[in-house]
């Protein structure tokens with residue numbers, strides 16, 4: 001048999017998304033004040049290889065490490081009890097061997113489910129065993145061998161029926177981080193080598209596949225992976241992520257800040273508005289109305305109308321029917337079908353000051369990160385412009401649209417598009433910044449708008465007796481401020 005993997009990946013494909021983080025941060029805003037998430041855990045030990053004292057010491061270590069790791073508010077606080085039990089339902093609890101996942105799930109549901117006495121009282125169940133094998137596989141020589149695990153936890157809402165969850169199974173000899181890893185799944189974390197769907201809280205971005213087979217020791221720095229006799233990565237001779245499959249030989253295992261945040265968000269989801277642990281949610285009681293809005297569901301689920309009560313339903317993949325974005329993996333519903341995810345909701349999502357979040361209808365209503373426009377390009381909003389300024393659309397000035405511009409960036413004589421670009425004066429019909437009024441000229445000069453308004457220029461003010469022309473309001477051309485009816489400055 002192959003090395004027993006420390007953990008199991010229960011997680012299948014589609015799980016998490018994007019909007020969730022937004023929804024949950026909104027819906028759980030009032031829960032932010034709670035500093036602790038207190039949970040009762042009942043450990044049931046069926047181990048025959050370990051003494052009671054050894055099991056007890058193991059649990060103490062597991063709990064200590066988990067509480068130390070899940071520190072982010074609401075911090076994990078565990079109250080636990082230990083029950084010893086040799087058999088259940090005719091099964092030796094030290095040898096948890098099942099032909100199939102369905103068989104294992106059924107046994108766990110009947111016997112070791114999480115318990116909710118009321119919404120706020122109950123416990124999480126953790127079964128401690130000596131051997132856990134589910135189903136079988138072919139080994140390198142082609143022989144059928146059981147698939148065995150070091151621990152097994154259900155990712156939130158992985159199971160059927162929807163919204164149902166089960167306790168953890170864990171081997172008595174597992175290292176101090178294994179329990180924390182299994183709790184990680186319950187808190188919405190995936191393995192480092194599994195993708196998160198959507199674009200928020202992509203906690204695995206920094207772990208590029210390095211191991212063999214790709215990725216099961218993803219977080220271990222290059223050159224530090226220790227391979228087992230089958231050539232599979234099994235340990236890391238350096239720091240390793242807790243959600244990886246390899247144990248750190250140096251005892252240095254960690255979560256990244258993104259994982260800490262995700263796990264903390266999930267603890268808030270398992271919390272009532274008054275800050276108590278919601279055991280209905282932890283158990284996923286069938287038949288209970290377990291949600292009123294998406295933010296109350298685990299990552300990857302939305303609150304949908306069941307036949308008799310609301311359920312946390314699995315999000316739909318691309319192309320499936322929907323009535324709103326929250327029902328889709330992608331977070332976007334277009335023409336009643338789940339459609340490709342938006343690039344962004346706000347400019348910050350685009351990750352560069354050179355891009356803005358285009359929420360227009362360009363790509364069938366999909367938000368797209370788009371390069372910001374330079375001065376002179378057509379725009380409708382300030383947000384689109386590199387200069388952060390989009391002009392009004394003034395057809396009376398010959399504009400075909402609003403344009404991006406940098407205010408007061410052009411001096412007299414420089415080419416321009418609109419008046420707002422000119423440091424002083426206006427943008428004339430020759431598209432040059434020129435004076436508009438005398439104030440745009442230096443002292444002793446007046447602004448000659450000309451006849452055709454094409455070539456406004458500053459002209460020296462006229463002295464007494466000089467010709468100042470004929471018309472109304474032309475006295476400003478004269479130093480004296482007066483142009484006589486004879487067309488001379490007084």
Ligand SMILES: [Zn+2]
Nearest residue numbers: 007008009010
């Ligand atoms: Zn796992």
